[in-house]
Amino acid sequence: MSLAIVYGSSMGNTENAANLICEKLGIEADVLDVANTSADTINGYDKLICGTSTWNNGDMQDDWDSFDFGSLKLSGKTVAVFGVGDSQGYSDEFCDGMAKLFNELKNAGANLVGEISTDGYSFDESEALNNNGNFVGLALDYDNEEEMNEQRVDNWIKIIKPLFS
Numbered sequence: 001m002s003l004a005i006v007y008g009s010s011m012g013n014t015e016n017a018a019n020l021i022c023e024k025l026g027i028e029a030d031v032l033d034v035a036n037t038s039a040d041t042i043n044g045y046d047k048l049i050c051g052t053s054t055w056n057n058g059d060m061q062d063d064w065d066s067f068d069f070g071s072l073k074l075s076g077k078t079v080a081v082f083g084v085g086d087s088q089g090y091s092d093e094f095c096d097g098m099a100k101l102f103n104e105l106k107n108a109g110a111n112l113v114g115e116i117s118t119d120g121y122s123f124d125e126s127e128a129l130n131n132n133g134n135f136v137g138l139a140l141d142y143d144n145e146e147e148m149n150e151q152r153v154d155n156w157i158k159i160i161k162p163l164f165s
């Protein structure tokens with residue numbers, strides 16, 4: 001089984017999150033910056049964890065925003081997403097970029113896993129909620145709640161690890 005953790009990051013927060021997830025997951029994985037990664041490369045992995053920060057009031061990070069999603073072929077592959085945002089400064093669009101990434105990966109055929117409860121988060125609105133009212137993936141906030149990231153990653157990994165082993 002091959003696994004890649006692919007991130008888009010402008011200031012380094014989502015990159016840090018990708019490395020933290022890799023370390024905590026404890027499964028061999030390649031950590032890739034989407035800025036230097038093609039759709040063909042991503043198509044070559046069996047499973048994926050993809051992360052984006054949110055910019056421009058609700059968009060994916062720039063490198064994901066310009067990514068060639070049309071060339072992704074992820075039919076039936078297990079994929080989880082994580083998002084990094086600012087729940088106070090952008091409380092009406094907290095981690096909206098994660099929702100856009102989720103939808104693009106779903107359109108490419110992925111089997112998305114890893115939804116989590118919003119318990120313990122404080123924000124007004126987010127596109128990244130599913131019909132159960134859960135985040136579609138792991139939401140992290142380095143601007144206001146950095147001290148909670150490790151525990152949030154640990155909790156999420158408990159959910160997804162069996163699906164990536």
Ligand SMILES: Cc1cc2nc3c(=O)[nH]c(=O)nc-3n(C[C@H](O)[C@H](O)[C@H](O)COP(=O)(O)O)c2cc1C
Binds near residue numbers: 087
């Ligand atoms: C101009 C600007 C726009 C932003 N827009 C949003 C947003 O709409 N929603 C959100 O949750 N965070 C937003 N953020 C916060 C970033 O996503 C956050 O700072 C994140 O940690 C950046 O991660 P990165 O360094 O991996 O790019 C914005 C930040 C800036 C500076």
